[in-house]
Every structure is written in structure tokens, then in C-alpha cells.
Amino acid sequence: MNLFQIALALVFMAGIPIFLVLYLLVAEKLAAGRAKKRKRKSLLPWLWLAPAFVLILVFLIYPLINTTVLSFMNKDSTRFVGLENYRFVFTNDSMLTALRNNLLWVVFFTLVTATVGLVLAVLMDRVRYESVAKAIIFLPACISFVAAGVIWRFMYTYQPKGAAQIGTVNAILTAIFPNFQPQAWLFNPIFNNWALIVVGIWIWTGFALVIFSASLKGIPPELLEAARIDGAGEIKIFFKIILPLMSQTIIVVVTYFIINVLKIFDIIYVMTNGNLGTEVIANRMYKEMFTFTNFGHAGAIAIFLLLAVIPVMVMNVKRFRRERSG
Amino acid sequence: MSKFLLLVSIAAVLILGIFTGCQPEQQKVTVLGVWGGSELDVFNKIIKAFQDKTGITVEFESTRDINTVMVSRLQAGNPPDIAILPQLSLLVDMAKQKKLQDLSTLLDMNELKKSYSQSWIDLGSVNGKFYGLFFKTAIKGLVYYDPEVFKKEGLSVPKTWDELMALSHKLVAEGKTPWAIGIESGSATGWPATDWIENIFVRLYGAQKYRDWYEGKLAWTSDEVKKAWQLFGDIATNNKMVYGGRNGVLSTSFQNAGDPVFSSPPKAYMLQQASFMAGMLKDHFPDLKPITQLNFFILPPINPQYSAVEIGGDVLAAFKSTPEVKSFLTYLASADAQAYFAKTGATMPNKNVPQSAYETEIDKRFAKILTSANTIVFDASDMMPSEVNSQFWSATVSYIQDPTKLDELLGKLENLRKTAYK
Numbered sequence: 001m002n003l004f005q006i007a008l009a010l011v012f013m014a015g016i017p018i019f020l021v022l023y024l025l026v027a028e029k030l031a032a033g034r035a036k037k038r039k040r041k042s043l044l045p046w047l048w049l050a051p052a053f054v055l056i057l058v059f060l061i062y063p064l065i066n067t068t069v070l071s072f073m074n075k076d077s078t079r080f081v082g083l084e085n086y087r088f089v090f091t092n093d094s095m096l097t098a099l100r101n102n103l104l105w106v107v108f109f110t111l112v113t114a115t116v117g118l119v120l121a122v123l124m125d126r127v128r129y130e131s132v133a134k135a136i137i138f139l140p141a142c143i144s145f146v147a148a149g150v151i152w153r154f155m156y157t158y159q160p161k162g163a164a165q166i167g168t169v170n171a172i173l174t175a176i177f178p179n180f181q182p183q184a185w186l187f188n189p190i191f192n193n194w195a196l197i198v199v200g201i202w203i204w205t206g207f208a209l210v211i212f213s214a215s216l217k218g219i220p221p222e223l224l225e226a227a228r229i230d231g232a233g234e235i236k237i238f239f240k241i242i243l244p245l246m247s248q249t250i251i252v253v254v255t256y257f258i259i260n261v262l263k264i265f266d267i268i269y270v271m272t273n274g275n276l277g278t279e280v281i282a283n284r285m286y287k288e289m290f291t292f293t294n295f296g297h298a299g300a301i302a303i304f305l306l307l308a309v310i311p312v313m314v315m316n317v318k319r320f321r322r323e324r325s326g
Numbered sequence: 327m328s329k330f331l332l333l334v335s336i337a338a339v340l341i342l343g344i345f346t347g348c349q350p351e352q353q354k355v356t357v358l359g360v361w362g363g364s365e366l367d368v369f370n371k372i373i374k375a376f377q378d379k380t381g382i383t384v385e386f387e388s389t390r391d392i393n394t395v396m397v398s399r400l401q402a403g404n405p406p407d408i409a410i411l412p413q414l415s416l417l418v419d420m421a422k423q424k425k426l427q428d429l430s431t432l433l434d435m436n437e438l439k440k441s442y443s444q445s446w447i448d449l450g451s452v453n454g455k456f457y458g459l460f461f462k463t464a465i466k467g468l469v470y471y472d473p474e475v476f477k478k479e480g481l482s483v484p485k486t487w488d489e490l491m492a493l494s495h496k497l498v499a500e501g502k503t504p505w506a507i508g509i510e511s512g513s514a515t516g517w518p519a520t521d522w523i524e525n526i527f528v529r530l531y532g533a534q535k536y537r538d539w540y541e542g543k544l545a546w547t548s549d550e551v552k553k554a555w556q557l558f559g560d561i562a563t564n565n566k567m568v569y570g571g572r573n574g575v576l577s578t579s580f581q582n583a584g585d586p587v588f589s590s591p592p593k594a595y596m597l598q599q600a601s602f603m604a605g606m607l608k609d610h611f612p613d614l615k616p617i618t619q620l621n622f623f624i625l626p627p628i629n630p631q632y633s634a635v636e637i638g639g640d641v642l643a644a645f646k647s648t649p650e651v652k653s654f655l656t657y658l659a660s661a662d663a664q665a666y667f668a669k670t671g672a673t674m675p676n677k678n679v680p681q682s683a684y685e686t687e688i689d690k691r692f693a694k695i696l697t698s699a700n701t702i703v704f705d706a707s708d709m710m711p712s713e714v715n716s717q718f719w720s721a722t723v724s725y726i727q728d729p730t731k732l733d734e735l736l737g738k739l740e741n742l743r744k745t746a747y748k
Contacts, residue, residue: 075748076423092739158577160570184573187727273724274514290394292713294421 012061012275019052064306071299085300095301098279104193105280106265110257114250116201117208121216122238124209145203149270152199156271158184189277196278201269209254215249216242248323255316259309281305304313345672349673355380358399359410359640365543366461372663382650392416393712396688400425400540405645408654410461412640414449420643421452426642430456432652438659441676445702450641452519460661460675462667463639465692466705467525467625470607471596472588474619481595487529487628491560491689495577495611497595498566500691505568506562506594507575509722516719519709519726522598525625525636527554532632539705542747546739555725556733559629563729569594571734572726581606587612598625601640601692605671616688624695634701637673638708652658668693711746714739 026048028032031040074081089095118139124130140148157167161182165171185195219242243250265282272278274287281301289298315320361369366388373384387406388397394414399405405425411417429450442460450458476483483498484490494504508517518552528536531550538544544551565571571579584603586593588611597603602688607620614620625693626632642658644651657663666682673692682689695700706739707715721735 010599058661156575158570158572163570185724187576189727254603267515273515273720275515275720276727287713287716288389290397291716293393293397321514 023051024048038049038139063156067299069299070295071303073296073299075294075296079296081296085296086304088297089300089304094274094284095281097277098274098281098284101193101280102264106195106258107198108194109197109204109261109264110254112197113201113204113208113257116256117205117253118212118246118250120205120209121212122242124213124273129315130214132204134209137209141206141210142240143182143203145266146270148199148203149267151201152267153271156185156195158182158187186272186278187276192272192278195268196271200261200264204257204284208257211253212248215246219245220244248267248319251319252316255312258312260326266312330748341435353380353650354385355382355408355648356385356406357408357654358387358389358391358395360388360391360407361386361410362388362410364670368666369696373664375663375666376657378653380653382653384654385665395418397572399702407644407646407648409643409645409652411458411643412548412641413712413715414458414641415503415708415710415712417450417458417641417643419453419615419711419712421455422493424703425645426457427651428457428649429459429644429655432644432647432655433459434656434658437656439660441678443659443675446675449702449704458641458643459655461640461642461658461664462672463637463675464602465673465695465699466521466600466636466638467598468601468603468622469596469598469621469625470584470587470603472592472614472619472624473621475592475595475616479689484624484626486626486630488628494567496670498564502588503566503569503594504596506578506583506586506597507562507568508578508580510577510579514719516708516722518583518599519558519575519683519722520718521556521564521600521636521638521705522558523722524706525598526557526628527551528623528634528636528703529628530554530557530630530633533557533703536634536703536706540709542743543708545738547733547742551563552732552736555736559725559729559732563727576723583611585610588620601673602671604688604692616686620688622688635695635699636703636705637696638705639675652737689720714742714746717742 003172018233018270024047027050028044029045031047068078070086072080074084076086090099117244119288121188124133127133143151156170157165158170159165159167159182161174165174165182167185167301169185170180173180185193187191220303223241223245224237227241232240263282265286268274268283269286274280274283282305285298285301285305288294334688358523358570359369366386371387373386375384377471386613392409393413396405396409396411400420417426420437435456446460447456450456450460451457467741471483475481481493497504507518507522511514511517524536527539528552528666530553535544535550538658539551561567562575563572568575573743580599584597584607587595587597588607604616604620604622608614610614611620624635642655645656659676661676661680662677664679665683667740668679668687668689669691671684671689673689673696677697680695681690681693707718710718715738721739725732
């Protein structure tokens with residue numbers, strides 16, 4: 001039976017491209033036979049796009065509509081409950097914590113990651129071992145979030161004072177400051193959210209660095225040189241020349257971070273599972289959906305998340321259009 | 327043009343091939359479960375024995391995230407034939423959605439009752455219908471200790487809760503740490519604490535109240551529930567009572583929780599855990615001699631009129647009623663099949679599994695507890711609706727972090743109770 005499944009998979013892998021090519025051939029033949037030349041010209045792009053539209057319809061539009069419908073239904077989607085699930089999103093204790101934490105993530109994660117990435121990019125631009133340094137900072141970006149979560153759980157490990165500190169963070173701190181009281185980083189509500197955000201920053205800073213660095217290389221050196229000859233200091237050059245020229249890139253990176261961080265899930269799921277006030281929206285959605293099988297709640301959270309992302313996307317598209325026209 | 331027609335016909339043949347390609351028919355049962363590692367090895371032996379006997383193939387699919395997989399496969403209309411569920415709440419959910427087969431139509435009930443006591447059948451029933459066949463179980467509420475250490479320090483095994491607490495306070499007064507507790511367990515963090523509270527609850531108020539509690543008929547804000555939490559808190563939230571203090575309890579994984587008890591010199595004296603912990607301790611400390619250096623006692627009674635043994639375990643549920651499913655379930659219920667797991671230290675519900683199948687003395691004692699128990703209750707949190715269970719877990723985490731929040735936490739659980747049982 002496994003052979004059969006493998007064969008089936010192969011047929012599909014080969015079959016889909018073949019089918020698409022055939023589709024285009026047939027479509028063009030038919031279009032050529034039927035319509036006049038001008039009409040054909042306007043028809044053809046639609047024919048070409050149709051397969052993509054079908055996929056979007058099946059995998060994006062249909063689930064979207066379905067989720068919207070579910071978000072107005074009860075737990076097992078048998079009864080219409082109106083806005084009940086949305087009331088849950090904005091009044092439930094865990095949801096309120098999640099909303100607050102996502103805000104925390106959006107603001108601090110984005111701010112710190114983008115700033116640190118930018119500063120590092122500018123600084124590293126001036127050293128000889130730039131590529132090595134960049135590679136080191138970029139490395140965490142190659143690790144999956146889940147693996148990073150596991151690694152950091154080890155790093156944050158708590159052992160009582162006096163016992164061997166096997167968690168990196170407590171080990172370093174107790175080595176430097178002998179009087180340091182080891183901390184349960186993930187279990188103290190005062191700083192556990194920050195401990196989690198640090199993990200996110202650790203992963204993503206390299207990504208920001210690489211993008212910013214590439215953009216920095218695109219600034220003509222003559223421009224900087226001219227500024228220097230005119231007597232501008234390095235800090236002035238950074239704020240008056242480099243920053244404005246990189247603003248487009250920065251906006252793209254920030255948008256990307258905001259969208260990603262609204263959906264942040266893996267780190268929290270692996271490290272705390274939302275305990276002790278670290279819940280985030282996506283983790284709550286996962287719980288509602290798969291642990292509690294509450295399709296109504298999960299649907300409402302999903303729709304809320306979608307609505308939260310839309311303004312960011314709209315801004316991005318608008319800016320993109322302006323850039324193209326201008 | 328002829329080239330074009332050729333292409334079209336090739337495509338047509340390919341597509342027809344996909345949809346009509348017939349799968350070779352064979353007798354087969356698909357099983358979904360959470361087992362991996364040594365448990366899976368044992369289950370594979372059972373599967374092999376079954377295949378040799380009947381010629382029916384069993385395909386086992388393992389997932390760590392059975393809730394997720396179950397939900398998506400049910401949604402897709404593609405459930406496995408049999409699922410091995412680690413939580414009864416999932417069984418109850420699916421039974422209520424009418425996704426499960428009534429096992430009394432699949433199994434010969436007269437035969438089954440010869441080897442399964444009625445309490446197992448009752449535990450696996452939802453609204454009077456028998457949906458879950460208990461398979462592999464673990465006894466909860468056992469206290470592991472090192473008898474040599476106890477002897478050396480002149481400590482005796484407590485017979486009542488008061489004696490237990492007196493022992494604990496005595497150790498604290500001597501500057502020692504009586505308990506080792508670890509409740510960290512990934513996305514299920516908190517369950518060892520809920521086990522504690524459940525074991526205390528059933529010893530305080532008996533099986534009937536216990537049932538009211540998990541069935542949602544007892545308020546979380548009631549004095550009964552609060553009292554059980556507080557007795558647990560006397561131990562777990564007292565920095566002097568537990569190794570590593572409250573932070574240690576929160577951040578120690580349940581697998582490693584017993585290490586301070588059996589390290590030398592001991593850093594703690596007692597660990598409350600389920601019967602499967604014996605195997606983990608033996609893995610961590612291979613030189614420990616069972617019974618003389620590693621032994622256990624049952625968490626002592628609080629109110630002497632209530633004695634009950636709490637268990638947790640895996641339960642089998644069937645989604646299809648094919649002859650192959652019937653045959654495999656019948657085999658799994660048999661003493662033959664269950665003897666395989668008995669060898670690994672699991673306590674099996676079939677009372678005809680011979681004592682000789684249990685290899686070590688400790689395992690034999692576990693089995694005896696189960697067969698001689700008057701009342702068996704199942705892990706209450708695993709019987710609650712999954713959102714209540716999940717919140718119960720995480721409330722214990724918050725409670726240990728900040729014991730002054732108890733009323734607030736119970737209030738939240740009570741709010742959830744009002745909506746979750748429907």
C-alpha cells in the first residue's frame with residue numbers, strides 16, 4: 001500500500017505540471033478558434049490566470065468565508081450565536097492577556113529588532129571581518145522557532161541557589177555576581193514576557209541585519225564621501241543621509257515584523273504554553289481550535305487576527321503603489 | 327494538431343489512472359496513538375503476535391499531538407479505525423458528537439466482564455453507552471522514598487495525613503527538605519499538581535463528591551475544592567517544604583523531579599507521582615535496589631472512611647465496526663496481549679493477567695493495589711472538558727507562583743465551569 005501511495009504522489013507531482021501545460025495549450029487553441037483577435041488579447045490573460053484563481057479560491061477565499069461563518073456559530077457549529085464569540089475575544093481573561101501581550105510583542109520586538117539590526121548593519125559595514133560577524137548574527141535565523149524555544153528553555157533553566165546552575169543565563173549571572181539570586185526566568189510574571197521577547201529578538205535580528213546591510217551597500221559611496229568633505233560628522237551622516245535613503249527598506253522590514261509578530265506562536269507554545277500571563281493570540285487560537293475544539297472561538301480569533309493585519313497590509317500596498325508611480 | 331491530440335489523450339489516461347487506480351484490498355486495522363520509544367516497541371510486539379495469529383495487518387500511526395490530529399481527521403471524515411486516547415475528555419467529546427462505536431456491539435460483553443471489573447466499564451461509558459476500553463493504566467498518588475534513608479534517619483512511613491504532615495514539619499524543623507515536586511511538562515505543565523489536588527480531594531470527600539467535581543456539579547469556589555488546594559499548598563507553596571522552593575516546583579520537569587530524593591546525599595525525602603515513575607527513577611538511578619532503596623507508599627488517607635485509588639491511563643476507542651476492528655479489540659482486551667505491557671511495569675486492567683507477568687516486585691505491588699482496590703477513580707482533570715482541564719493545569723502553575731491568588735484563580739475556574747459543561 002505504501003508503494004501505491006508513493007506512486008500516487010509521483011503521478012500527482014508529474015501530473016500537475018503536465019495538466020497545467022495542457023490546460024494552457026487547450027485554452028489557447030479554443031481561444032484562437034473562437035474569438036476575434038482583439039477580444040482574444042483581452043481574454044488570454046484571464047485564461048492564464050484562471051488556475052491560480054482557482055487555487056486562491058479553494059485555499060484562501062473559501063476557508064476565509066467558512067471561518068467567518070464559523071465565527072458566528074457555537075462551539076460545534078450547530079447554532080448561530082451572533083457576536084457571542086467576538087464578545088469572548090474582547091472580554092475573556094486569557095484573551096485580554098493575549099491582546100496585551102501581542103501589543104507588547106509588536107511594539108518592543110519590532111522596535112528592538114529593527115534598531116539593533118540597523119545599528120549592527122551600519123557598524124559592521126566598517127569592519128574588515130564583516131561577513132563573519134554577519135554570519136554569526138544571522139545564524140539563529142536559520143533555526144526553527146521550535147528549536148530556538150527548546151534551546152532557550154535550557155538557557156533559562158532554573159536551579160535553586162547552591163545547586164549547580166545548568167541554565168546558561170543563571171550560570172553566567174551567578175559566576176559574575178556571586179550574590180546573584182538565580183531567577184526562574186520563564187515563571188516570574190514580572191519578566192517572563194520579556195524573556196520570551198528576547199528569544200524572538202535573538203532569532204530575527206540577523207534577518208534585519210542582512211536586509212539592512214544589503215540596502216546600505218546600495219547607497220553610493222560618493223554621496224557619503226561628499227558629505228564628509230563638506231564636513232558632516234558620522235552621526236549627522238547617519239541621520240541625514242543613510243537613514244532617509246534606507247527608509248523604504250526599514251518600512252518593509254518593520255511591516256514584515258509586525259505581521260509576523262501578530263501571528264507569533266511557536267516560541268510561546270514551546271516555552272510556556274501561555275502560562276503565567278504569557279498567552280498570545282495565536283496560541284490561544286490553537287488551543288481553542290485543537291485542544292478545546294471550540295470552532296466558534298477559534299474562528300472569531302482568526303478573523304480578529306486577520307482584521308488586525310489588514311491595516312498594515314493596506315499601508316504597505318499603498319506605499320508600494322506610490323513607489324511605482326513616483 | 328495530431329501531436330496536440332496525443333498530449334490530451336496522455337493526460338486523460340493519467341487522470342483516469344489517478345481516480346480509478348485501485349488499491350490492493352487487504353485486511354487491515356489503522357490505529358492512532360501517542361506512543362513512541364519503549365511503549366511503541368511493546369505495542370509492536372502485540373501487533374506482531376496479532377498478525378501471526380489472524381493475518382490481519384495493523385498500521386500504527388504515532389503522534390505527540392493526538393488532539394490536533396484527531397480533530398483534523400474527524401473534520402476530514404478520515405478517522406483511524408481505533409484510537410488510543412490518553413485523556414478521557416477527548417473520548418467524552420467524541421462520544422457526544424456521536425463519532426464513536428458502542429463497544430458493547432463490538433465485543434462479547436459476557437466474555438469481557440470475566441476479565442474487566444464493572445468499574446472499568448463504567449469509567450469508559452458515556453451516557454450509559456460503553457465507548458472506551460481501558461488498556462494501559464497507571465496508579466496515581468504514590469509516594470516514592472528511599473527506605474534506607476528513612477531507616478538511617480529514624481523516619482517511619484506515615485499511616486495518616488496528619489502523620490505525613492508531622493513528618494514533613496519535623497524534617498523542616500531539622501533544616502531538611504521533605505518534598506520534591508516538579509510540575510513542568512511542556513504544553514501540559516501543571517498536571518502533576520492537579521494529580522496532587524485530586525488525590526487530596528478524593529481522600530477528603532470520597533468518590534461521589536469527586537465525581538460531582540469533575541462532572542461540573544460542584545463549584546470551584548466551594549469550601550471543598552478550596553480546602554483540597556490549600557492542603558496541597560501547605561506543601562507545594564511552602565519554600566521550606568519543597569526542594570528548590572516554589573520556583574523549583576514550577577521549573578522542574580516531572581521526569582527529573584525525583585532526582586533529589588535518590589541522589590546521595592538526599593536533598594529531599596519524598597516524591598508523589600504515578601506508578602510509571604518507578605521506571606523513570608530506575609533509568610535515572612540504575613544502581614538503586616528496588617524495595618530496599620526505592621519503594622513507595624500510597625498517599626495516606628485523610629478522612630478514614632474514604633479510600634480510593636486514583637488512576638490515569640490510555641483508553642481504546644473505535645471509529646469503525648469492521649470485523650478486523652472487532653478482532654483486534656478483542657485481542658487487546660485479552661490477558662495475552664496485556665501481559666506484554668505488564669512486563670514493562672504498566673498496570674493492566676484485565677484481572678486475568680497473571681502476577682507472574684509483572685517482572686519486578688514493585689510492579690507486582692502496583693498490580694495488587696489495583697486488583698484489591700474497593701474504589702477506583704480516574705484522574706479528575708482528564709475527565710473534565712478540555713478547556714477546564716487546561717485551565718486547571720495552568721491555575722496550579724499560577725497558584726504555586728503566587729499562593730495569595732487562590733480565590734481569584736478558583737473564581738476564574740468557576741466562571742469557566744458555568745459555560746464549559748454543556
